Amino acid sequence: MKEFTERVIQIIQRIPSGYIMTYGQIAKEAGNPQAARQVARILHSMSQKHKLPWHRVVNAKGEIVIKSEEAAWTQATFLEKEGISVKEGKVIIEHYRLNQKK
Template sequence: MQPFTEEVIEVIREIPRGSVCSYGGVAALAGNPRAARQVVRVLHTYSEQEKLPWWRIVNSRGMIALKPGFGYEEQRERLEAEGIVFSNDRIDLRRFGWEPDDL
């Protein structure tokens, strides 16, 4: 496993219940702010194997990137179960966005 992939996995594991982070935010915290698409690849490849809380990753506008019928409903249900509130299909990243305390 590549070092960046390992970092992405660690960042995703740290996102607490009731919080979200964007793909770009995860990439930046993992050391490469321009690698949001790589975060998508890591999620696709390792979510199940590493038991990652994949549902806590949203796009930079605070929206679920998955399409209805392809995971959108499950992701929204999981987020709402953690107390995340949606307004017009968006999550307020100022309220629910996560950044580690040690930045």
């Protein structure tokens, strides 16, 4: 497994309940600020294997970007169970974003 992939997995595993991170935020912390799409691919392909809290990752606007209506509903439901308010597929990012590194 590549070092970037390992770092992404570790970062996602550390997102606590009640918080979210963005794809870009994770990419930057993992060492490649230009790799937000790669984070999305890692999340998609490795969430189940590594038991990642995939539902805690949103885009830079706080939007749930999963194309499947059922999966988007599942993500919103998981976030709401953790106390994160979701309105029309979006969270107020400033209220819930985890600031691990500045």
